[in-house]
Amino acid sequence: MNQTMTRAWNFNAGPSALPLPVLEKAQKELVNFRESGMSVMELSHRSALYEGVHNEAIELLKELLQIPDGYQVLFLQGGASLQFSMIPMNFLQEGMRAGYVLTGSWSEKALKEATILKQETYVAASTKEESYRRIPGLDELKLEQGSAYLHITSNNTIYGSEWAEYPDTGEIPLIADMSSDILSRPVDVSKFGMIYAGAQKNLGPSGVTVVILRSDLIEKARTDIPTMLRYDIHNKNNSLYNTPPTFGIYMLGLVLKWVQQLGGVQAVEARNQEKAQLIYNAIDESNGFYTGHVSDKMSRSLMNITFRLPSEALEKEFLSQAKAQGFVGLNGHRSVGGCRASAYNAVPVEACQALRDFMIEFQRAHG
Structure with missing residues (x-):
């Protein structure tokens, strides 16, 4: 055991290690947040105090990832797994097909959810027959013109592979599940129509899903789907349409400040x-x-x-x-x-x- 403190060497795949300074800050503020006499977990999500926490986390994420104008940041629930369904429900219009690159178990699950919905999909590239021992080369991608989007998983937790370079999809929106490597390295957000990530690897505790979404895609999204699954509803309400995971978002904000302090x-x-x-x-x-x-x-x-x-x-x-x-x-x-x-x-x-x-x-x- 590490003798300098009583904490384990935590190599869990998720929920994963959180920065010790973040945990200590949360511990200090747990019972009485900013002299409110309440924990963050007890604040109304409509209160000015909580909205300050909420909006600060959004601004910190924009700053750290250098998210350009024309993108929205959403805090959702249901993990990245719910996004597997929400993406085709919102963006796969009738008569269109969407491409998926298979690089591991999570990309397979993303594709499966789209097919469950009876949506038209195709595999743009795959290394499944090689037991996912590598990421496909960019020259291996077979991208259909007019595709609704191309979906990739940027990092594969189970097999241990990661995209070193992202494909240029032109007019076709590139959508990436970055659950396990978001904030681990710089990324050019402008290459993507959408980035999403469960928080429990690099962003904070489980329970929050971050979605970074280009505004024009929100405007084109379908509206004939259940309200809670519509990106436009969450965007219009600043992710406050229903009660968000307030403590998780507070913790996410603390993690972002920690990254900022690291440089x-x-x-x-x-x-x-x-x-x-x-x-x-x-x-x-x-x-x-x-x-x-x-x-x-x-x-x-x-x-x-x-x-x-x-x-x-x-x-x-x-x-x-x-x-x-x-x-x-x-x-x-x-x-x-x-x-x-x-x-x-x-x-x-x-x-x-x-x-x-x-x-x-x-x-x-x-x-």
Whole structure:
């Protein structure tokens, strides 16, 4: 266990680590927020005090991601999984088709939700037959003209792959599920018609879903769908049509201030590069004792580092010893097995150094 404090080395894939200063700030304000005599969780979402929290979080996100004019920020519920349904319901007009790039389990689920709705879809590219060991090359995309949109998953938590470069889709809106790498590196928002992300990896606790949506797409969205599933309704009401997850949004705002204090997204990216490289070096320099799931190094994720050991018995022993050393969340996803270190923004460099050292020592003992 890390001896400098009583907190675990948290490599959970989500809900994931939160910055300690954020937790301490929330703890300090928990009972009496800004001399209101109430917790943020007790404030009316119609109160001026809460609306200040709400709007500040929106402005911080715009600033950190350099979101240009012509985009709206929404705070929704239902996780990224609800967006799998909301996107085709709002944007897939009758007679149109939407493209999906398959790079892992979550992109498969996004496509499945659209097909459940009997909407017209097609697979623009896929690496499923290769067990999702890489991201498709941009030259592999088969994009149909007139598509309603192209959907991608920017980072794949289960398999450990991430888009290094995004496709240029021209007039066709590019929609990205960035749940597991939003705010981990700079991104040109203007390339996208929509970005969405569950908060529980890099933005805050579970319960909030951030949607960054181009205004013209909101104007074109369908209105013949249930009210709570309409982007235009949420936009018109500043995400306050019904009671939002107020505490989650407050926490999200604190995380954004923490990123700002670190030096912004560019500083966070440099930190994430350093953290990931520590663990990838342990894999690459192990002479095959550790093998990464992702075969193409350009497709490697900075957020989710997946690897196997020579046998399942050794993996079981590795995970058992890691747990005893205070490491949490290193089990690979049940669908693929092996090991996974999720080094999200709030995971400190020291945790990745400790894991690197543990991996080297384990190899010496068992290699």
